[in-house]
Amino acid sequence: MEQVRNVEGTQLPQTVEPRNPGMPLDMDWVRAVQANTSAIERRAATLPGRRSVKKDHQAAWLLRAITCIDLTTLSGDDTEDRVRRLCAKARQPVRPDILQALGMERITTGAICVYHEMVPAAVEALRGTGIPVAAVSTGFPAGLSPYRLRLAEIGESVEAGASEIDIVISRRHVLGGNWQALYDEMKDFRAASGEAHVKAILATGELGTLRNVARASLVCMMAGADFIKTSTGKEGVNATLPVSLVMMRAIRAYHERTGYRVGYKPAGGISKAKDALTYLALVKEELGDRWLRPDLFRFGASSLLGDIERQLEHHVTGAYSASWRHAAG
Template identity: 60%
Template sequence: MTNPHTRNSGTALTPAWFEDIAVNTPATETRAARLGARRPLKGAWRAAWLVNAIRCMDLTTLAGDDTPARVTRLCAKARRPLAEPVLEALGLDRLTTAAVCVYPTMVRSAVRALDGSGVPVASVATGFPSGLMPLPLRLEEIRYAVGEGAAEIDIVITRAHVLRADWAALYDEIAAMREACGSAHLKAILATGDLQTLSNVYKASMVAMQAGADFIKTSTGKETVNATLPVSLTMVRALRDYGARTGVRIGFKPAGGMKTAADALAWQILMKEEVGRDWLTPTLFRLGASSMLGAIEMALETHVTGRHAASHRHALA
């Protein structure tokens, strides 16, 4: 498995852990802004953090016109995300992304293309991106993706459960999805852009972890507002609180809206400042931002050559 840390077995639904939480939005936004305003990393330090961003990236294609050929090309990129001269100049023998994420019908093609690489396949499921399907069908989609070879499942929640504060319904839904995953790791997508308040984001995060989620993830990438630093800070504080109560480390995945090398650094700085360097590994941190890879490649090529790299030299697949 790609995540050797202890699986999250969850807890009983315990509203006392979150019901009285009220997130101070201005304070959260101020803290997030300060993180983004840190002194910029430069030179070899910046390059090392950008390489780590690649290691923690879920390289993703979730388009309506996906084909096995496109997925195979993306998997080739996951196996070798940097050009050989850049890799050698950085002193690296091998570098891969953390995973490749696709639709359930593309899982088998991805598993075949990644055979022997050690890169796992993640699959979205449960009626991605809206989640508006009957629960039995969503559970069957999970089982289908796992049967095709997916080692990780990115599920979507029913947002209405959060908006109605129906925590029992949300808990039962995610717990059933966790069971359907079997040995596959579950990443719970909260679609935070639909949840209206940071307090709802915190509460939904805590319920997802109590129900057994191994990762909590910000967004599908299809919402109007996707990953933001204030939302991410709120979720990371929630997983930190959950860990303090249970001793279990939960992973975090921001997704959507991140496009630049500076974004790759900002989210890693957030993790380092809030939960420490231990989280800056693929077992506990993922970046759902495939378009960011091209920007990181350009930045690393510029670092090793001293010349500005052209964007057309860094197509994703």
Template identity: 65%
Template sequence: MEMNEGSGAVMRVVRAASDADVGLPRNPGMALDLGFLESMRSVNRSALERRVGTLIKRRSIKADNQAAWLLRSISLMDLTTLNSNDTDERVRRLCAKALNPLRRDLTEALGLGEVLIRPAAVCVYHPFVATAVEVVKGSGIHVAAVSTAFPHGLAPLSTRLAEIEASVSDGADEIDVVIPRGLVFGAKWRELYDEIRQMRAACGEAHLKVILGTGDLATLRNVTLASMVAMMAGADFIKTSTGKESVNATLPVGLAMVRAISAYHEQTGYLIGFKPAGGISTAKVSLDWLVLMKEELGRPWLEPELFRFGASSLLTDIERQLEHHISGRYSANHRHAMA
């Protein structure tokens, strides 16, 4: 498959990324429809894996087009730090990197001029929300907080809801929540639906990204059904992983989730975002995900309002690939410092 932009590829993708925030209507959710849920139970793993294999083999993105699509990947990132040793200063450095993700010599060599390429958001634990909000204020970069007893989601519901409200109060405009996986294994769809509805209400105007923890869910059927319940309950995004599972974002899982998004759109008319997270650390893998989104859901899902990467080390590899595109040489990772 060719993803060609023709001459001026880099600048066209840059301009599209900078004009991406068009204010799509939010998903209000719908009543829990167990009949509709039942219709989604049949998931053919081998067919999904064959489709993914075909997409990757058909990919052909090279030279200026590759540089352009890597810049698009940067604009779709939730630049993330979720470590036990996070500090306010570490978060400030992460935000500084978000404000200036590429070295000046790279932006000049790419001919970006005054056009800014920045990640869509920074994603942090609740205690660091206020710090992140202060640093990125006025930049257009969102602040996402992981809430609801991340990464396991096993605290009492009242505690999880209070954490959401606290993060919103501190200025987070996106909330990444995690579901208790046991509700999926027990097919407790009503309980899962009701919990997510309450999380959505606690978010207020902040967008809700629901993390399924797909590596823990065992089957693509569970992934599909959990995706659908989350969307019915009002999720603005569905997200694969916390990044803490033994298996995180994989393309077959992503394909199952984006097909659930497509089915929900056909049923309701609402566009739901998708966020793969965990293990997406190379430029090549980011391009594979962009191919998947473009082929399965179409051009609107190459914008930050509908697609994000949960990433920490991905930006470093993209910078290295862009420097190789310019100079023909790969640089060391330390030349592209993160936090």
């Protein structure tokens, strides 16, 4: 894997790729989408044991994973001080001595993801770094607040400085097969976001079937989503490999049809370095190397970074270290 660099002064990651403009809702395409659940589950089950990288190659993949993390805090007891500490970790996610031993320059995480109230503190803490601030919005996590308030929430987050908006869709539109309503909702959210890029959270654990996941993915991309994201992290079931396979194949089909690349973000429950490697391998196989960059791939995670840093220290020193040696915000 090519050397990972993300130094101060670089462009925001999402400015690299032409933005998905969306397309008219194509119901023939949506209805034609199916999902062979047993085949999908068999394919996903082979990944953890079949794809393995070791030593220097593993270290390189783990460094790439760090640059694709949306370092996240979405707790009811969040404070501005906690967010500032998290932003400091985003600016320097790996101890300098470990990076030096690896022959690496400074890297950063892909973004910081916070509630709307914490956006100003995050923007100020990251000023001049090029690290985007993502705000969860539209009545996160349930998406059941009044519609006008969901739209207003997007606008206020953008005004506060968020350059990425993670919106939650109305699950009832998917469960009821009301694809026009989902399309119209997503278009409104995209319009309210302006120049900020939009990640559509499908809450896949609440959509019932993999076919629903595939169809919802496609409709959100047709309506102009810049990313599709598995979960809020608050559902009973969050990111899984079968769901990821379905969503990645929808992204691939959309790219083949339109020429536009849409990003992918698995979120919730990804806390181990070995899991990150499995997801990166799946992205490489299903979408190709171009998606292995932060403008098209993100992990939604809060504890993943700590385990990756421990694995990198083990690679450098040959010994596992205690988690307290790696400040995680």
